[in-house]
Amino acid sequence: MALRPAAVRLATVTSVLSGPSGSADATPLVVRTVALDDDSPLLALVPREESLAWVRRGEGLVGWGAAASIRTKGPTRFRDASEWWKEHARSAVVRDEVAQPGTGLVAFGSFAFADEPGESVLVVPEVVVGRRGGTTWVTTVSRATIASPAAVRPADAPAPPAGVTFVDGAISGTEWERVVAEAVRRITAGELEKVVLARDLLATADDEIDVRWPLQRLSESYPMCWTFHVDGLFGATPEMLVRRERGLVTSRVLAGTIRRTGDDSRDLALAATLARSSKDLEEHEYAVRSVADALAPHCTSMNVPEAPFVLHLPNVMHLATDVAGVIDDDTTCLELAEALHPSAAVGGTPTEVAKAVISEIEGMDRGRYAGPVGWMDASGDGEWGIALRSAEVMGRTVRLFAGCGIVASSEPEAELAEAQAKFVPVRDAISGV
């Protein structure tokens, strides 16, 4: 049975700004959060249409409907979205009986990787269900009067995609190896130190894909990742660009990868190799430095571990570093995400040269892949992951993305194999089994 809020469903109010001079709907959002006695998996609650998700280890936020939304683009896409959000947060009428991170007014968002092309989006759902530390709540958002709390019950189960076939996206694997070789040439020539290059695959199913199917598979198979869905972009990312919570800022930086073999003792030996690999440590160091440098101006103190740990995922292992800081200004998590994006984990070093090389040689439009994806609340706290191990669903087709950091010692064939391994989470999740 499809889930419907108990309150009369209000017409979706959407305000679209093309630049800072646009205007948002003047009617304030009316927001109410109440505790909920429900322990169903969050992803089992979302209806098929207009779903939003940010879930990890059974906790997080899911939402549906759009009480307000904004689409932005270009170099001011973050700033325009931030201003719109601050305006809504200022004027909202909020009754919050739970008062936890993620209660009250929240928006989900997903931002384009590049200034051009690509569109970014911020959505305030009509209903949000959240869970944290054993507490579950429901938030209802409307434009006029306080709506009664939404009725929350399991939605109909999604059907698996059928007849899925895959083809190369913008360029073939062989062509992409040539692009990697060109990047290595430029790095060796001293033009830059590191660049992250990505490619895409196109999957087509017999019928329209219900994104809830891959979301449920991803959250089961990759519980250590953040499973997300915002406006057609979905995935399970292991990388946290920035989390801001009550004055503490954290970031999980990944860079340096090795594929898993399926043999645990062999994988342990490989993990030890990864932790000593100078190529991977070099690639990792660039990424950590780019994050620490961008956070430093906002923090009074920071903890940047000297050596990375190895993060084990079912398909790959990564070198990982958790950076933490105490923030001493009122910069919101979205503004921090803007300052951090693109980190060297998805752009390169130096950033501007890497961005130019990506747009010159990568041969595809990244859209919102590798951009910030996540949520924020009215106080500016929230979480923005990097949209990796991700794909964009459009009706019967899904566009999958995967990329790799290239440094002087990278080998095109090995990088192609690494990208293949990074397609695995979404590929398996839409394969319908």
Ligand SMILES: C=C(O[C@@H]1C=C(C(=O)O)C=C[C@H]1O)C(=O)O
């Ligand atoms: C670019 C991706 O992953 C990034 C690149 C990594 C690497 O090159 O080792 C590791 C993790 C991510 O920061 C991707 O998954 O598409």
